[in-house]
Amino acid sequence: MASRSVGRRRADRRPNRRRKIDIPQGHGHGHGHGHGDHVVDTSVVDSDAIVARRVRIVVAAVLAPLLAAAVIAMIVMWPGGGVKVASYQTDSARGEVTALKPCAQQKDQCDEATVKVTxxxxxxxxxxxxxxxxxxxxLKIEVGQSLMLGIQKGAPLxxxxxxxxxxxxxxxxxxxAIFAVAVVALSRWRGFAALIALAVTAVTLTQFILPAILNGSNPLVVAVVGGAVIMAIALFLTHGINxxxxxxxxxxxxxxxxxxxxxxxxTKFCQLSGLASEGASGVQALVPGVDLKGLLVAGIxxxxxxxxxxxxxxxxxxxxxxxxxxxxxxxxxLVGAGLRIGRAHVASVVNTLVLAYAGAALPILMTFAIQGVPGRYVISTEMVAMEIVRGLVGSLGIIAAVPLTTALAAMAVADRSRDLISTEPELLHEPA
Structure with missing residues (x-):
């Protein structure tokens, strides 16, 4: 029985091994097929026993403990009950404007709208x-538009x-809806999985990260824990558990x-307080104990x-x-080839991230430009320095992701066929 089991395992391996070894040779025999017709089947790498063994070591030694710690931390920090500030709570409603007329007083300042509450x-x-x-x-208010309304409880209608x-x-x-249709039309089931991952991200942000910070948890720890859980769910849901x-x-x-x-x-070195962030002063007024510096890093x-x-x-x-x-x-x-691919990718992605932060600070930059403020003075102000730190620190993380991921991937898949030959050389002599 044992010999038959070994034989079956060897027979199962032979077609995969032959296909893997023959792939590079196929490029040299392209008399009847163009290079564009060749499709690389990466599933053979995932199913490779050597790769699986190496990845299991990484998962068991690093990934699983970190994810377990993140899940436990999320459970511990999960906010219990409501965390809204009582003085800021208000009811809301929506309504459609059916008529407009000037106010009885201050006719040049306001209109009185008749609104049907929806x-x-x-x-x-x-x-x-x-x-x-x-x-x-x-924005001008016109008949037929829908408005958001605040409700003053106890007041006459x-x-x-x-x-x-x-x-x-x-x-x-x-x-x-247009975005969802476009994603699914292009990526099909994988796009649908990506939309589910996006929904999970939104739920994590609104139900854990923001309430936990308001509840008094350290913003930086909350962001790291929430970010790790979001990435785990998004990656495995979109690309599969492999x-x-x-x-x-x-x-x-x-x-x-x-x-x-x-x-x-x-943030410490540049002496940033976090108060220059949009809405930071409002948050501090409503939640005096919030750590604005930690909130700034969490945002990064x-x-x-x-x-x-x-x-x-x-x-x-x-x-x-x-x-x-x-x-x-x-x-x-593999590392050399992977880094060559990553260089072009990082160059464009980093530029995108920096431009995104610069776009967020554009009104501030325009204000300084109008006033003719010197460049060194502008850069040193917290409003601008904060955006520079955000953009450059985020970009440094992206740059580091390329060699880190490339090295981990190369460690997992390098020398697959050579390792198979060295561990089981008798397979090379078996008949096909």
């Missing part, structure tokens, strides 16, 4: 709401509702850790997560394809 405790009723007149607000903003629910839902995804996730977490350290160090970490995911998945996939095409490639060859 959601809230007075749904279906028409109420009077004072709204800014054209020219007194950034004619004074109960206040204008808050335009209701943009329908346009945003339409945009989200060796390649495990290596990509390992590289992501390693780069994430470096980003945290750099962010924390340069979360902002870099999506790009880290992109870079690590690309690098792992590149090394997997290189190994599938050439199973005898050494670790040095």
């Amino acid at each position: 959601s809230g405790p007075d749904q279906g009723k028409s109420v009077a709401v004072q709204v800014p007149k054209a020219g007194q607000a950034p 004619e004074q109960r509702y206040q204008y808050v903003d335009h209701d943009r629910t329908m346009p945003l839902l339409l945009l989200a 060796a390649e995804s495990s290596i990509a996730l390992s590289g992501t977490i390693a780069a994430l850790g470096l980003t945290v350290l750099l962010g924390w160090f340069f 970490v979360i902002g870099a997560l999506g790009v880290l995911d992109d870079v690590t998945v690309t690098q792992a996939a590149a090394v997997w394809e290189l190994s599938a095409a050439n199973p005898t490639a050494t670790r040095r060859e």
